[in-house]
Amino acid sequence: MSKAYKVTVDTKTFIRFWLVILGFALAGLLLLQASTGLLIIGAALFFALAISPLVKKLAKLIPGNGIKLPIAIAYFLVVGFLSAFLIIVIPTVINETVHFAKNLPATIDSVSKSFTWLDDFGASIGIRNLGDQILNYIQNLSTSIVNDLGSNVATSIGAVGSFLAAAILTLVLALFMLTEGPSIMDKFWSNFKGGAKTERTRNVVDRMANVVSKYVSNALTVALINACSTSIAALIICLCFGLDPGLALPFGLITGVFSLIPMFGSFIGGLIVSILLAFNVWGAGLIFIIYTIIYLQIESNLISPKVQGKGLQLPALAVLSAVTIGVYMFGIIGAIISIPIAGCIKVLIEEYGKSLDLEDSKDKKAEHKPEEKKLIAGKA
Secondary structure, three states, X not given: OOOOOOOOOOHHHXXXXXXXXXXXXXXXXXXXXXXXXXXXXXXXXXXXXXXXXXXXXXXXXOOOOOOHHHHHHHHHHHHHHHHHHXXXXXXXXXXXHHHHHHHHHHHHHHHHHHOOHHHHHHHHOOOOOHHHHHHHHHHHHHHHHHHHHHXXXXXXXXXXXXXXXXXXXXXXXXXXXXXXXXXXXXXXXXXXXXXXXXXXXXXXXXXXXXHHHHHHHHXXXXXXXXXXXXXXXXXXXXXXXXXXXXXXXXXXHHHHHHOOXXXXXHHXXXXXXXXXXXXXXXXXXXXXHHHHHHHHHHHHHHHHXXXXXXXXXXXXXXXXXXXXXXXXXXXXXXXXXXXXXXXXXXXXXXXXXXXXXXXXXXXXXXXXXXXXXXXXXXXX
């Protein structure tokens, strides 16, 4: 017969077990409540690391030992660029959208005249007035979209206000990280003994920061080339089709910012500009999408390899997986920061592998030492 075993747990162990569970639950709840603040701090850290290469270059160019002036110049250059992007691009997109909404009835009417063959095709399959039915559906859809845009203005204003508040807080935190971050890190590392493990941990942190800063600086260089090329192409197209040449600069900024999104960002930016051009002239939008396809081939085969070099040496599967996770977790911002985070994870994996190799080598040396002692004793 099988014996029944009874497990007894004393009261202290029982209480400690549930206290640990309760502690983890409270910690998770606090992290969830502070998720927005943690995202702002993470964005500020990412922004500070992105500016650091520019700060180092300016520190070499500006005479003197002070670092405050290079930080201020780099900071205000980047913030000025972001402000110019918002001031120039957003009104342009709004104006083009309004222009499209105003011209939508005339566009639908011209389309209905050029697609009369839909009625003939519908009659052949037993559907009367197929073209009119499709156009009526498009008109109703466009009307509902315009009405939704009008009803969502109030909520959009509130969302923009909260976004601006978070953006200002992020910029202020990034400025403090740039000015006080190095001294804080030096004080932090001074609390540990200067052993091999401390130096190795510090090197890992420095490598991760270097991965982020290099990736961002190279990505910004590629984005700047994309923006300049798009502005020139958009200017030529606008002059050829009689459009406003002032659209060239905001269109270049749109493609430059979207090209920061890995893998698909450049195409998305080009597609947005093509749609905005098509709002005015269909031919202009078509020509620009052809330009975008040609430019993407040049960028992927010539510009990116030359500027970014070997990059982070991540396989395409890892890049696509990181971008997918980033998009579903944090949207566009997650897509932008996903690649440097994947690079940091790669650094941690490499360092962990090196630590395992060191431990194996120490174990082997420890195994050989007794044998060496026996040989020495035998000779004696």
